[in-house]
Amino acid sequence: MDNKFKDFKKELNRVYRKNKIYKEKMQEQGITPEDINSWEDIKKLPLTTKQDLLKDYPNGWNCVPTSKIKMYHSSSGTTGKPLIVGLTEKDIEFRKETIKEDAKQAGITSEDTVEICYGFGMFTGGFSFYEGLKDLGCKIIPTGAMSTEMQLFYMQKLQATVLLSSPSHIMHLYEKAKELKIDVKKLPIRIIRVGSELLTETMRKKIKDAWGEDVSVTQDYGMTETLGPGLGMECIYENGMHLNPNYYFELIDPITKLPTENEIGELVVTTIYNECFPIIRYATNDLVKLSKEKCPCGSTSPRIVKFLGRTDDMLKVKGVKIFVSQIEDFLFMHPYFNHQYEIVISKEEYKDILTINIEYKENLINVPKEKIASYKIEVEQEFKNKFGITSQINIVDNKTIKPYPGKIIRVRDLRKLKR
Numbered sequence: 001m002d003n004k005f006k007d008f009k010k011e012l013n014r015v016y017r018k019n020k021i022y023k024e025k026m027q028e029q030g031i032t033p034e035d036i037n038s039w040e041d042i043k044k045l046p047l048t049t050k051q052d053l054l055k056d057y058p059n060g061w062n063c064v065p066t067s068k069i070k071m072y073h074s075s076s077g078t079t080g081k082p083l084i085v086g087l088t089e090k091d092i093e094f095r096k097e098t099i100k101e102d103a104k105q106a107g108i109t110s111e112d113t114v115e116i117c118y119g120f121g122m123f124t125g126g127f128s129f130y131e132g133l134k135d136l137g138c139k140i141i142p143t144g145a146m147s148t149e150m151q152l153f154y155m156q157k158l159q160a161t162v163l164l165s166s167p168s169h170i171m172h173l174y175e176k177a178k179e180l181k182i183d184v185k186k187l188p189i190r191i192i193r194v195g196s197e198l199l200t201e202t203m204r205k206k207i208k209d210a211w212g213e214d215v216s217v218t219q220d221y222g223m224t225e226t227l228g229p230g231l232g233m234e235c236i237y238e239n240g241m242h243l244n245p246n247y248y249f250e251l252i253d254p255i256t257k258l259p260t261e262n263e264i265g266e267l268v269v270t271t272i273y274n275e276c277f278p279i280i281r282y283a284t285n286d287l288v289k290l291s292k293e294k295c296p297c298g299s300t301s302p303r304i305v306k307f308l309g310r311t312d313d314m315l316k317v318k319g320v321k322i323f324v325s326q327i328e329d330f331l332f333m334h335p336y337f338n339h340q341y342e343i344v345i346s347k348e349e350y351k352d353i354l355t356i357n358i359e360y361k362e363n364l365i366n367v368p369k370e371k372i373a374s375y376k377i378e379v380e381q382e383f384k385n386k387f388g389i390t391s392q393i394n395i396v397d398n399k400t401i402k403p404y405p406g407k408i409i410r411v412r413d414l415r416k417l418k419r
């Protein structure tokens, strides 16, 4: 029995004793911790869903008395009530170590001056990086979610070498800098570490084009449920996010929810060292592609090489399944588009209409109308060829599509409203 499994087994026993909700789920399937004696056996255990975590709100899932909780975080709650997760002293320490490892993978050292552009609030982003990087010995500029103009001001004045933010925000910073005639390529930024939204390869290229070819652009992956960033950590080789060995991961078929041997599937995570809020076999809704190929960094931990989106991000338009990330990849291949877009799906007489509003990279006033009209026809045709469905592509002025604060919402599905 390997040590990690021993730790897991201990943890499963604890969850069985302390967590009524999961215990009931196990009892429904007639299983006790004694039935689980290998990693293979873990498949017998019931999956945990987001709905389970929200039962007996807000403390139902906790496995420690409230007196042991030192801090709370919560999800944004954009799709219902926010999930609240408590952290004990031990959880805070564990997370610090996770962030330090994440920073190491990104190439961040104690010599760096790190600007944290993530919000400092209930969201895990700001505080988790603050605590971990402080422990690592970095100099920290905790701008949080203040105006892009002020973020740029501190970035310049304090000579930040590392930026932490979401990919779309990194591009907003660049746009703002351009407007203010700041040449970001002349700043000492050497690492951009993104998270909170998925980074597509085309977006990585866009960020490098904007901030400089030599800037390392990598990402990490995490979620409030597991205390924030650090479930997946990309190393400096920019080829996917290594799964954190302090958790146990599986892939399941997103439809049948059964274990799959495919390299693509819904990621299921099991915590082993989270004290207040342990989760066994949590179905994350995140569809990923894993690679077990060895990474040049030497790590043998499997990597998330592609993030196909959330299972609830999968759009079904005219009977065709399509992911937002696929549409994004397609749009970003065209050099004359900006990074801001919006997908609208509506219905007319039982027919789905797919509309994509995408910003042109310049002000449209300076571009001949015929040129835009021919781009539109060209892109619509390419879209049809690639995905097999017709779309309406609207090329709009730059800065027309309003950025949303926090997590970006790219899709408006108007079909759901018409019921």
Ligand SMILES: [Zn+2]
Pocket: 235, 236, 237, 242, 295, 296, 297, 298, 299
């Ligand atoms: Zn690596």
